[in-house]
Amino acid sequence: MTADEEKIIRNLQTQTRQLILRYQQVKKENEDLLAQFVRKDDELKEAQQNYRRLSAEYANLKMAKMLEVGDGDIALAKQRMAKLVRDVDKCIALLKGLNQ
Numbered sequence: 364m365t366a367d368e369e370k371i372i373r374n375l376q377t378q379t380r381q382l383i384l385r386y387q388q389v390k391k392e393n394e395d396l397l398a399q400f401v402r403k404d405d406e407l408k409e410a411q412q413n414y415r416r417l418s419a420e421y422a423n424l425k426m427a428k429m430l431e432v433g434d435g436d437i438a439l440a441k442q443r444m445a446k447l448v449r450d451v452d453k454c455i456a457l458l459k460g461l462n463q
Contacts, residue, residue: 364372
């Protein structure tokens with residue numbers, strides 16, 4: 364074997380070792396990224412469960428607040444309803460006037 368051929372072989376061996384090292388680095392990086400992905404996916408699922416739980420709690424609180432009516436609130440609600448009924452009656456009267 365000539366010196367040039369030996370030099371080419373050594374160069375090829377060096378490049379092969381470098382390629383193997385780079386492959387191992389990329390493989391390790393891929394494993395790390397995959398583990399990170401799994402952790403983030405778990406965190407996302409946990410956050411979604413927490414969101415659903417908090418949404419349900421919020422809906423329950425809203426319902427409880429709606430049901431929690433004091434005496435002043437009842438009188439105010441009656442006034443609002445009476446005003447709405449008067450407004451509807453006015454609208455009906457206007458519509459009847461337009462149809463005639």
